[in-house]
Amino acid sequence: MITQPRRATRSHAPAAKPKAAQTRNATAWGWGILAGLVVATSVAAQDATPLQVPAKSVPVPGDVSPQMAKVIGAPLRANWAIQPRTGEEWKPVAEAGAAALARQVPGMLARLKVTVERTTIDGVRAFILTPDDIPPENRDRLLVHVHGGCYVLNPGEAGLPEAIFMAGFGRFKVISVDYRMPPEATYPAAHDDAMTVWKAVTRTTDPRRTAIFGTSAGGALTLAIVLRAKQEGLPLPAAIAPGTPMSDTTKVGDSFVTNAMLDNVLVSPDGFCDAGAKVYANGHDLKDPMLSPVYGDLSGFPPTILTTGTRDLLLSNTVRVHRKLREAGVEAFLQVGEGQSHAHYIRDDTAPETKAVFMEIAGFFDRHLAR
Incomplete structure (x- = not known):
């Protein structure tokens, strides 16, 4: 803004406005300029x-x-x-991928000192994961886990790594939902199974001592x-x-767009996960x-901790949820690797970055769950 030189005489100058009026006028002027910029920016963006961007x-x-x-330097996912x-x-x-991943589960369980038990909860398949050592403050607490896999991958034990990491690093008891997927069932089967388990948990455990977590499709299911x-x-x-929720x-x-062909897991917005x-x-x-939770009403949500990475194809999905939660007045914490x-933090339990992610989540849960 250019300010005109002040006149030497004030004999014909209008009377000064009260300070409050000046503030109101300045504020209105400022918001008017801002509104104009927003409209102009919106039109310009279109x-x-x-x-x-040059290749690099x-x-x-x-x-x-x-x-x-x-993990970061691995080539793009083959399929x-x-x-x-x-x-x-x-x-x-799904079966081929699950067989390969399930072979890694025994080693994870041994390294993190966690035991696993198959169960059925009101007709829904599930696993109960119990760390060898549960600290006194966690003995009456219970976590519910919903696995990822674009709603079509990671059946059975293949869906357990994240639950194992949470049980082992955080030393919480965890129920992991082995929800139905195609071709066994389509929407809303996974959502219904997760809700069935959640209802059962609230009948036996004080909800103030519970939390829900999951990654990718499991992150979207957590929100749903x-x-x-x-x-x-x-x-x-x-x-x-x-x-890193599939929130949209x-x-x-x-x-x-920015992380397409850079994310070595999901790779492309038009790839396998979109198809699934x-x-x-x-x-x-x-x-x-229910399928794109970012469009839901997030007011009244419980405190939320979100996790993503700088090369994650779903970085924006995660950031947008975080921003919407904050706008709704919800306590929300965002950690970025x-x-x-996508979901690199559940690839290798021996990586210090993996432990750091789950210890951060465990600390967040400890602050918010009743003892």
């Missing part, structure tokens, strides 16, 4: 030419552990571009459980931890908050 090689960050460097269109086509893909509990007038958990299956978000979500949705509106692609 008309702007996309930024052209992206090195592994130099300040990560050797274990995480190996990232597959597009199975039915549950029957997804089944062999709270949305449904609110709608149905059910108790809410004391805290939740949605990790309509693929809105800056990082779907569509098969699970089975024609249901993808913008429904350096160089990490």
Whole structure:
């Protein structure tokens, strides 16, 4: 703003306005300018030419552990571009991946000193994970876990790594929901199974001593459980931890573009995970908050800790949820892993970054769960 030189005489100057009036006028003027800028920016964004970014090689960050460097530096997922269109086509893909991952589970259980037991809760398949040593403050606490996998992957023991890490590093008892997936069932089967377990937990455990957590599709399910509990007038958990949630299956978000072909797990917004979500949705509106929770009413949510990475295709999904929670007045904490692609923090339990993530979540839960 250019200020005109002050006149030498004030004999014809108008009387000075009261300070409060000056403040109101200045504030109104400021908001008017801001509103104009917002409108102009919105119009400009619609008309702007996309930024052209030159091709470049992206090195592994130099300040990560050797274990995480190996995960970050891995090539793009081999089958990232597959597009199975039915549950029957997804089944062999899921079974092959599950067999490979399940072979790693015994080592994780041994290293983190956790035992696992199969169970059924009101007809829903589940696992109970118990650390060898539960501290006194956690003995009456219980966590519910919903695994990830784009709603079509990681059945059975393959869905357990994150639950094992939470039980082992955080030393909480965990119930992990082995929800139905295509071709066994489509939407809303996973949501219904997760809700069934949540209702059962609230009948036996004080909800003030509980939390819900999960990653990717499990992060979206974590948010959806709270949305449904609110709608149905059910108790809410004391805290939740949605990790890199699939909070917008309509693929809105800056990082779907900026991190495409950089995230070595999901790789592309049009890759396997998008195909899996569509098969699970089975024609249901993808913008429904049950499938895209960022469009839901997040007011009244419990304290929330979110986790993502700088190379995560769902970084924007996570950031947008964090911002919406903050706007709703919800206590929300966001942790972002350096160089990490989608859900890298559940890839290697020996990486110090993995332990740091789960210790952060455990500390958050400890502050918010009743003892």
